[in-house]
Amino acid sequence: MEWRVDEGGQRYRVVEESVLLAWWRDRMNASPVHFYRMRAKAIERGETPPPVPERFTKRPTAASTASQVSEGQDDSDSHSEAVTALLADLPVFHGHAEHAALVAAMETEPPGCDGLEVFTHDRFDDPEQTEMMRGICRECPLLEMCRAFAVAGRPSAGMWAGMTPAEVRRLGADTAQTLSRDACEDLAMVS
Numbered sequence: 001m002e003w004r005v006d007e008g009g010q011r012y013r014v015v016e017e018s019v020l021l022a023w024w025r026d027r028m029n030a031s032p033v034h035f036y037r038m039r040a041k042a043i044e045r046g047e048t049p050p051p052v053p054e055r056f057t058k059r060p061t062a063a064s065t066a067s068q069v070s071e072g073q074d075d076s077d078s079h080s081e082a083v084t085a086l087l088a089d090l091p092v093f094h095g096h097a098e099h100a101a102l103v104a105a106m107e108t109e110p111p112g113c114d115g116l117e118v119f120t121h122d123r124f125d126d127p128e129q130t131e132m133m134r135g136i137c138r139e140c141p142l143l144e145m146c147r148a149f150a151v152a153g154r155p156s157a158g159m160w161a162g163m164t165p166a167e168v169r170r171l172g173a174d175t176a177q178t179l180s181r182d183a184c185e186d187l188a189m190v191s
């Protein structure tokens with residue numbers, strides 16, 4: 001990874017593609033949205049859903065996140081230092097406390113969207129279906145906790161508290177520190 005300066009004097013990072021892919025794989029593994037997407041699909045297939053990992057119920061530190069990334073890497077060991085450096089630049093997952101509270105509540109109070117894979121989609125192009133989903137959220141006993149997570153965590157996929165990702169983005173608070181796929185956009189790749 002190296003820093004360069006463009007013609008306008010703006011600094012930007014250049015990251016090898018293999019490093020970026022390793023980083024992205026680790027971000028996906030650490031993503032509650034990705035986890036719940038996989039969990040919903042397991043439920044849909046009639047399989048026993050995987051238990052909620054401890055990392056989604058505890059607030060991580062930047063150091064523990066970096067060490068998790070360094071561990072267990074096989075073909076990308078040579079990149080672990082670069083990945084760790086990349087992660088050190090990133091903020092801790094926002095909304096973690098709100099997400100942990102929501103997950104804990106889900107253990108005793110099933111959410112209205114439980115098992116409905118459509119709630120994990122990236123796009124919501126069918127207005128009728130979207131309105132139907134908003135109705136489920138309005139009746140959901142976890143609505144307020146879900147909204148608290150959406151406001152704090154800014155998930156970039158799925159419907160949360162009756163909001164699509166675009167509506168979550170429009171909430172107005174600082175999105176610069178939200179960990180999402182959007183974080184990739186400021187990374188220039190070289191192969």
Ligand code: SF4
Pocket residue numbers: 111112113114119136137138140141142143146147159160161162
């Ligand atoms: S408010 Fe909506 S998205 Fe949130 S847990 Fe309830 S049903 Fe699911």
